[in-house]
Amino acid sequence: MRSILGVCALTVALTAGLVAVPNEARAQTPVLCSETALVNAITAANAAGGDTLALVPFCTYQLTSAHGSGPTGPVGLPPITTPITLLGVGVTIARDPSAPAFRILQVQGAANVPGTKGQLSLVGVTIRGGSAVSPWPGGGISNLGGTVSLLTSAVTGNTAVAGGGIYTDNGAVSLVGSSVTGNTAGSSGGGIYVNSGGATLLGTNVSGNTPDNCAPSGSVIGCT
Template sequence: MRRTRTFPVLAGSVLLATGAAILVPTAAQAAVACNESALVAAVTTANLAGGGNIVLSTGCTYTITTSHGSDADGPDALPVITTAVTLTGDNNTITRSTAPGTPAFRIVKVAAGGGLTVKGNVTLSHGSAATDGGGILNRGAVTLTASALTGNSATGRGGGLANADIAAPALGATATFTSSSVSGNNAGGRGGGIYNGLRGSLTTTSSSLVGANTSGAQGGGIAAVDSTATTLTSTQVSANGATAAGGIYRQNGTMTLTTSPVSGNTPNNCVTSSPAVPGCVG
């Protein structure tokens, strides 16, 4: 009786008649050309495809000069994220142009049901929103890994990122930061760095909100207002400013801080929070 032998075939390999497999490298995904129109087109294509991974050109700064997405929440540099989109970078910046005459717009909005993952040392900077979320306005899910929100501003809440207020029964917005930084952002309302709103969830790990995040109200670093959960692990919150609670402002909701010092904020760290921010003094 003739026996049949089965050979496993590796990804990117060709199986010869002899049963030997020759490894043939699979083609690497092409990086998006280093210009505004190419990045906008890539996001549009990913949305239409139901999601996708966008690889950014190594070391490229994508400077956005005009809005490419807009709705009731205001204009955005990139098309509104409506599916699961990943920006995979390699020392990149996506920034609103600082040239005179550049209109105001945030960097990106994530719609309900959409998801944005940013990884690989990507900085989102100089977004400017007339409402909430100068860098990112999130109504879906956002994940930042080894990336940064820097120098963004909002007339409303959440200079760097705003988890939008979302009433039941819709799902609340979620944001997850890992090994990422939030600095130099400003909000006219609560949450100079981050605003975690109604039914929102914020989780940070090995991250920082250090340096000149400012709020014209409460929560220079973070404001969590009627949110579901705010969980900080190994995350420093310092050198931020607000009218009160220059570090973290809490109004209701669950909050957990683990090895996450809140210090050196102006005019105080967490005063006026209700209930108090756990482990925060001053």
């Protein structure tokens, strides 16, 4: 009995020691509150193989023109081709209402665009006012073979022929504690359109999108 108790005590002590050791801090690149700064930071992050970009709290990054392009039309920001996190607190990335039509973000992965490995994580960021050029889908975010994760973020007021808020093809989308509201599609998937791949929701509100919230019907569990 004594030896068993000794082993247990040693295990607890080792576990406590492991817990007490902090995780190595990950470097973050600060991004000034301007369109140019954000465009340059994403371009640099792609070239470096990925990065965590720390956005200015409560800043609105207003996009006045497209700074990227792809197989499905113009994009407000350079397409995400590596693992990039946009880390914010009350941050908004929006298309200027007077700007020409373009979606806000596009993620490109190897399944659709060979040689890329796009992984986008949004934390505390709102994507607003994107407008994909017809007939292309994905007004706010278009995921072409990559992965997209939203945590405490929002996608609102975006438009496209399908997937007004979010469109995904051959990729994965997950939303935790987030919202997809007030987006519009010309055909279906006002909030989220899943062409292939999948989308998962946890504690997320998808509502008030036109003509529907998610499409095709049943493609996003928990979305009505």
